[in-house]
Amino acid sequence: MSDVLLEVNDLHVSFFLTEGIVRAVSGVSFQIERGKTLGIVGESGCGKSVTARAILNMVRPPGRIVSGEINYYGQSDTPIDLAKLDPHGAEIRRIRWGEISMIFQEPMTSLSPVHTIGNQMIEAIRLHMDMSKQDAAAHAVGLLARVGLAQPERLLTRYRHELSGGMRQRVMIAMALSCNPKLLIADEPTTAVDVTTQAQILNLMRDLQQEFGMAIIFITHALGVIAEVADHVVVMYLGEEAEVADVDTIYYKAAHPYTQALLRSIPRHDIKLDRLETIEGNVPDPMNMPDGCKFHPRCRHYDPGKCANPALLQIGEQHWSRCARAHEINPQLSRTEQPS
Amino acid sequence: MFQFLMRRSLAALATIWVISIVSFVIIQLPPGDFLTTYMANLREMGERVPEEQIAAMRERYGLGEPMFVQYYKWMRGIIQDGDFGRSMEWGVPVSMLLWDRIGLTVMVGLSSILFVWVVAIPVGVYSATHQYSILDYLFTFIGFLGLAIPNFLLALVLMWIGWSVFGQNVGGLYSPEYSNAPWSIGKFIDLLSHLWIPMLIVGTSWTAGLIRTMRANMLDEINQPYVETARAKGLTEWRLVWKYPVRVALNPFISTVGYALPQIVGGVLITAVVLNLPTIGPLLLRALLSQDMFMAGAIVMILSILTVIGTLISDILLAVFDPRIRLE
Ligand SMILES: Nc1ncnc2c1ncn2[C@@H]1O[C@H](COP(=O)(O)OP(=O)(O)OP(=O)(O)O)[C@@H](O)[C@H]1O
Numbered sequence: 001m002s003d004v005l006l007e008v009n010d011l012h013v014s015f016f017l018t019e020g021i022v023r024a025v026s027g028v029s030f031q032i033e034r035g036k037t038l039g040i041v042g043e044s045g046c047g048k049s050v051t052a053r054a055i056l057n058m059v060r061p062p063g064r065i066v067s068g069e070i071n072y073y074g075q076s077d078t079p080i081d082l083a084k085l086d087p088h089g090a091e092i093r094r095i096r097w098g099e100i101s102m103i104f105q106e107p108m109t110s111l112s113p114v115h116t117i118g119n120q121m122i123e124a125i126r127l128h129m130d131m132s133k134q135d136a137a138a139h140a141v142g143l144l145a146r147v148g149l150a151q152p153e154r155l156l157t158r159y160r161h162e163l164s165g166g167m168r169q170r171v172m173i174a175m176a177l178s179c180n181p182k183l184l185i186a187d188e189p190t191t192a193v194d195v196t197t198q199a200q201i202l203n204l205m206r207d208l209q210q211e212f213g214m215a216i217i218f219i220t221h222a223l224g225v226i227a228e229v230a231d232h233v234v235v236m237y238l239g240e241e242a243e244v245a246d247v248d249t250i251y252y253k254a255a256h257p258y259t260q261a262l263l264r265s266i267p268r269h270d271i272k273l274d275r276l277e278t279i280e281g282n283v284p285d286p287m288n289m290p291d292g293c294k295f296h297p298r299c300r301h302y303d304p305g306k307c308a309n310p311a312l313l314q315i316g317e318q319h320w321s322r323c324a325r326a327h328e329i330n331p332q333l334s335r336t337e338q339p340s
Numbered sequence: 341m342f343q344f345l346m347r348r349s350l351a352a353l354a355t356i357w358v359i360s361i362v363s364f365v366i367i368q369l370p371p372g373d374f375l376t377t378y379m380a381n382l383r384e385m386g387e388r389v390p391e392e393q394i395a396a397m398r399e400r401y402g403l404g405e406p407m408f409v410q411y412y413k414w415m416r417g418i419i420q421d422g423d424f425g426r427s428m429e430w431g432v433p434v435s436m437l438l439w440d441r442i443g444l445t446v447m448v449g450l451s452s453i454l455f456v457w458v459v460a461i462p463v464g465v466y467s468a469t470h471q472y473s474i475l476d477y478l479f480t481f482i483g484f485l486g487l488a489i490p491n492f493l494l495a496l497v498l499m500w501i502g503w504s505v506f507g508q509n510v511g512g513l514y515s516p517e518y519s520n521a522p523w524s525i526g527k528f529i530d531l532l533s534h535l536w537i538p539m540l541i542v543g544t545s546w547t548a549g550l551i552r553t554m555r556a557n558m559l560d561e562i563n564q565p566y567v568e569t570a571r572a573k574g575l576t577e578w579r580l581v582w583k584y585p586v587r588v589a590l591n592p593f594i595s596t597v598g599y600a601l602p603q604i605v606g607g608v609l610i611t612a613v614v615l616n617l618p619t620i621g622p623l624l625l626r627a628l629l630s631q632d633m634f635m636a637g638a639i640v641m642i643l644s645i646l647t648v649i650g651t652l653i654s655d656i657l658l659a660v661f662d663p664r665i666r667l668e
């Protein structure tokens with residue numbers, strides 16, 4: 001079996017609204033290796049959640065996957081293209097949660113308001129694993145204990161409004177791991193909780209990854225969080241990837257003005273700045289994307305002569321950037337890595 | 341839960357008490373006491389009432405005594421003997437006329453609710469899950485049609501259809517041969533065969549409204565993250581829709597069960613008059629027109645009490661169905 005677990009090739013997802021077409025994801029490619037963590041980072045609205053939903057083939061009308069492949073190497077070396085499966089079919093429903101599970105952005109409302117925690121966990125477990133109700137309940141209790149929740153038996157009979165935000169997120173993590181998935185997609189799992197809880201949850205996820213061995217796609221808008229969890233990073237901007245590399249390269253050899261701007265906007269203890277920068281300008285209207293390089297209205301290195309239509313350039317062994325001037329803006333890139 | 345039940349029941353009792361006072365005030369509204377009017381009516385028709393009987397009634401209802409004594413005697417009569425006073429127009433005790441009709445009103449009401457729910461909920465769910473589909477538009481169209489057609493018109497049309505197509509005289513709730521017969525299986529079946537028309541008439545406009553409500557409630561819920569979680573778990577669309585968003589979208593319905601009854605009595609009034617239904621609506625209308633105040637007071641009171649009980653039932657149902665309620 002190859003190391004690659006999931007491979008996204010040139011994924012396009014659009015929403016067909018009466019006002020026009022929103023190209024939420026337009027040509028994204030990346031890979032995840034077994035047991036590794038991939039971080040997807042970008043500003044609000046750049047298509048992170050849509051990408052995540054596309055992987056489970058859960059994009060709902062008026063949106064749909066327009067083209068591209070999502071190759072999942074679950075059992076063997078012959079992949080299943082998740083993008084081609086019937087979204088209501090048995091095959092994708094088996095893979096959902098059984099092989100690829102997901103924690104959603106809104107922990108407050110990700111659990112049903114009128115069903116108990118136990119009901120929802122046992123439902124998931126029994127759907128994918130051949131277990132009696134009692135066994136499933138015992139399994140759920142074990143998981144709840146494992147994610148650090150006190151009195152797990154009692155928790156089974158509780159409702160979502162009886163739990164704090166941090167507890168809900170732990171319940172979601174326990175539920176997401178309940179069927180031993182090979183891939184866990186965590187969509188901004190720590191955005192809605194306080195800083196202390198955030199750190200605890202990040203640690204918890206790291207420990208769980210060691211124990212369960214699943215790969216993680218970690219979605220966030222904070223590059224600072226990525227450093228702590230990810231092996232590889234995809235930086236997204238307006239439905240495209242701006243830059244793809246391993247985490248150290250992103251931090252020390254960023255070769256896209258957008259990544260550089262994101263880096264300048266996070267506090268770092270190793271560089272003293274008078275004040276943190278924010279990225280100038282706003283995210284453009286999704287119906288009305290800029291021509292050429294999508295970042296150019298906000299880019300400090302924009303040169304109309306050079307930046308006409310940048311493609312994703314390979315500028316290192318595992319390093320891609322969608323900036324025509326990648327080499328000029330990053331003097332650290334060694335000469336030898338330059339394409340001829 | 342027990343505390344919750346106690347609190348709500350006490351509140352209901354208090355409300356009923358206030359209602360009884362209001363009903364009493366209604367009875368007292370017309371000038372003069374009812375006995376004088378009653379006598380006047382009888383005399384007009386050339387009948388004589390023995391003095392002793394008048395004195396007995398005067399004593400029974402505390403006429404000429406202070407208000408609260410009259411109220412007390414009226415209430416005592418109701419609670420001890422179920423005596424709501426006499427109907428001036430009909431010349432018999434109100435309770436004699438009332439019970440049968442209340443039973444039938446509740447019957448028409450419950451069967452209409454059943455009809456409405458059985459139709460409105462699935463259609464609302466379908467419309468929401470297939471928003472802007474052809475069927476959604478069709479249901480919306482039929483729904484507005486149902487809202488726009490006046491009930492009495494529908495009643496006339498259905499009566500005509502019932503008569504000309506099925507050869508059935510659909511006025512009333514019974515065929516003539518059963519109307520004074522004691523209860524039997526045959527009478528019950530006869531009742532059912534008449535019930536569908538009022539059910540349909542009361543149902544249509546109401547169903548149309550409820551479809552809109554259900555559709556809107558569903559649209560609010562269907563994009564909630566917990567539904568997305570359920571979908572990500574690999575549930576089939578059918579199962580996840582009925583288990584999660586429908587369940588939440590139903591809660592507002594449960595809380596309106598209690599208001600259904602007075603709504604029906606009011607809503608069905610004209611229909612009931614047209615169809616000549618022996619329900620309570622026409623009786624109330626007549627009582628008000630002829631200032632038959634004991635009758636009117638009794639009906640208002642019983643309807644209000646039924647509403648209070650209905651509301652109590654909704655509250656309890658909601659507490660059972662919605663775990664968030666119990667907190668407060
Ligand atoms: N159901 C939908 N209908 C129409 N447009 C949509 C829909 N869902 C997403 N979009 C559009 O797709 C784009 C990407 O949305 P997405 O939710 O993936 O952003 P995101 O990167 O997850 O942002 P955030 O950090 O705020 O979660 C946005 O422009 C959004 O307007």
Ligand SMILES: [Mg+2]
Nearest residue numbers: 048049050105
């Ligand atoms: Mg998102």
